[in-house]
Amino acid sequence: MSDGLLGPAQIRALAAEHGISPTKTLGQNFVIDPNTVRRIVRVAEVGPSDVVLEVGPGLGSLTLALLPAVARVVAVEIDPRLAAALPGTVAAQAPDRADRLAVLTADALRVTAADLPAEPTALVANLPYNVAVPVLLHALETFPSLTRALVMVQAEVAERLAATPGSRVYGVPSVKARWYAEVSRAGSVGAAVFWPAPRVESGLVLLRRREPPAADRSETFAVIDAAFAQRRKMLRAALAGWAGSAAAATAALEAAGVDPTARGEALDVGDFARIAAHKPRP
Structure with missing residues (x-):
């Protein structure tokens, strides 16, 4: 463990302490590599004025990397056990930054602006593979205050989101994401940085908000x-x-x-x- 971040042993210990076993149903694959979460925060280009919306914080790996860099993190977690455990983990690992965290136990597909304690300016998340695109599009539509997003998704989904016209994987996610933002690939992430390790690689996708077309x-x-x-x-x-x-x-x-x-x-x-x-x- 380094600078309060969580490594493999800490992640497994936290899971055991709270009786949590990663479930495929919720697409839970926890990041166990501090360098990966540092990289995500860097690529997301977040700073001291940002209020970050984090979807699926899990055991807190990315949350702990975000807290020193931003004004506030609003974490939305559908699993009530993980949501209940997160504040304690942050208090133990980063006590001087615990007041920057707000945790909401909710389905990210149903969260509205009224549910959040502050308007988010950035979405930074390791999105569950099974709902990545719907969650991303919902957030972009629901929170116009979001100026950018950096999401980690399955490599295949990353390719589809960033695809341009004429590409064989260009489709509905590619076009709808571009209604809201400029979209680009921002790197690859190997399976070894997760626990449990998924059978697929992951990718980072960076979205920068732009004015939508003048249409309905x-x-x-x-x-x-x-x-x-x-x-x-x-x-x-x-x-x-x-x-x-x-x-x-x-x-x-x-x-x-x-x-x-x-x-x-x-x-x-x-x-x-x-x-x-x-x-x-x-």
């Missing part, structure tokens, strides 16, 4: 969903249900300046927003 979000997301639900189809066919008919879809695409024979994987978020703005009226 829900309508744009409906177009995105329709375009990729049948990604092998041309847009005039894939969007027929959304527009009401293939002819109406063709008209909307042409009005938006998009080739009706193109496929969703060729479009960026601005293209989808323009299509949404030209939805035919019933």
